[in-house]
Amino acid sequence: MRRALVAANWKMHGSKALVDELVDRLVAGLGQGLNAVDIAICPPAPYLQQVQELARGSELLLGAQNVHGENSGAFTGEVSAAMLADFDVRFVLVGHSERRNLFAEDDLLVARKFAAVSGQGQIPVLCVGESLQEREAGQAETVVQEQLEAVLAHCGVGAFADAVIAYEPVWAIGTGRTASPEQAQAMHASIRGILAQHDKELAEKTRIVYGGSVKADNAAQLFAQADIDGGLIGGASLDATAFIQICNSVS
Numbered sequence: 163m164r165r166a167l168v169a170a171n172w173k174m175h176g177s178k179a180l181v182d183e184l185v186d187r188l189v190a191g192l193g194q195g196l197n198a199v200d201i202a203i204c205p206p207a208p209y210l211q212q213v214q215e216l217a218r219g220s221e222l223l224l225g226a227q228n229v230h231g232e233n234s235g236a237f238t239g240e241v242s243a244a245m246l247a248d249f250d251v252r253f254v255l256v257g258h259s260e261r262r263n264l265f266a267e268d269d270l271l272v273a274r275k276f277a278a279v280s281g282q283g284q285i286p287v288l289c290v291g292e293s294l295q296e297r298e299a300g301q302a303e304t305v306v307q308e309q310l311e312a313v314l315a316h317c318g319v320g321a322f323a324d325a326v327i328a329y330e331p332v333w334a335i336g337t338g339r340t341a342s343p344e345q346a347q348a349m350h351a352s353i354r355g356i357l358a359q360h361d362k363e364l365a366e367k368t369r370i371v372y373g374g375s376v377k378a379d380n381a382a383q384l385f386a387q388a389d390i391d392g393g394l395i396g397g398a399s400l401d402a403t404a405f406i407q408i409c410n411s412v413s
């Protein structure tokens with residue numbers, strides 16, 4: 163039985179005041195008794211400590227949106243996995259499509275980040291997903307397979323022991339257009355099948371979450387699919403009421 167994960171990706175949104183209000187409401191609404199689900203908040207890096215302090219004593223977990231592949235060095239402006247560990251960061255997103263597309267992160271860089279995160283004992287959340295053009299050309303599964311195999315080749319299947327995979331079709335991120343439960347389930351089953359070719363037992367245990375315009379009114383149907391183990395939530399995670407409803411949609 164895989165434990166569900168719902169992770170909030172706040173992207174580059176927020177302020178000290180908003181973080182205070184949002185986390186207070188999330189702690190009140192979700193902070194205790196989470197028997198079936200892990201809930202992680204990935205704020206922008208400057209607010210990690212604030213979220214850590216506000217969430218202390220609750221069951222909410224901390225995540226980060228990005229990381230550098232090295233643990234220290236002359237990399238101006240970057241943040242390492244070791245630094246994230248100082249703030250009890252448990253989950254780190256790697257390979258989000260906004261990083262791949264807007265910051266030219268390629269598969270090798272994503273794999274290095276994945277390795278750095280696992281190396282600190284944190285949980286990498288490897289984001290994979292195809293563009294609309296790729297889906298329309300019938301290449302969705304191949305594209306996702308290539309993204310996944312690149313990390314498997316660099317890090318080895320063992321590095322996936324605790325990892326999470328987030329299937330996020332690029333055409334669904336921030337667009338209000340969601341993959342249908344059937345489309346998402348088909349891709350999740352395909353991802354699990356690829357993992358199974360490397361390690362059957364591990365594939366059954368690996369959490370694969372869906373991201374792409376998940377909202378309070380479509381979460382339950384998506385999360386009810388056999389291979390969907392929760393969600394990565396962008397826009398809707400900035401609304402406490404909506405995010406709480408999404409978390410409560412995990413059955």
Ligand code: PEP
Nearest residue numbers: 335336373374375396397
């Ligand atoms: C995301 O940023 O990972 C995401 C899924 O965003 P949204 O929910 O806004 O589509």
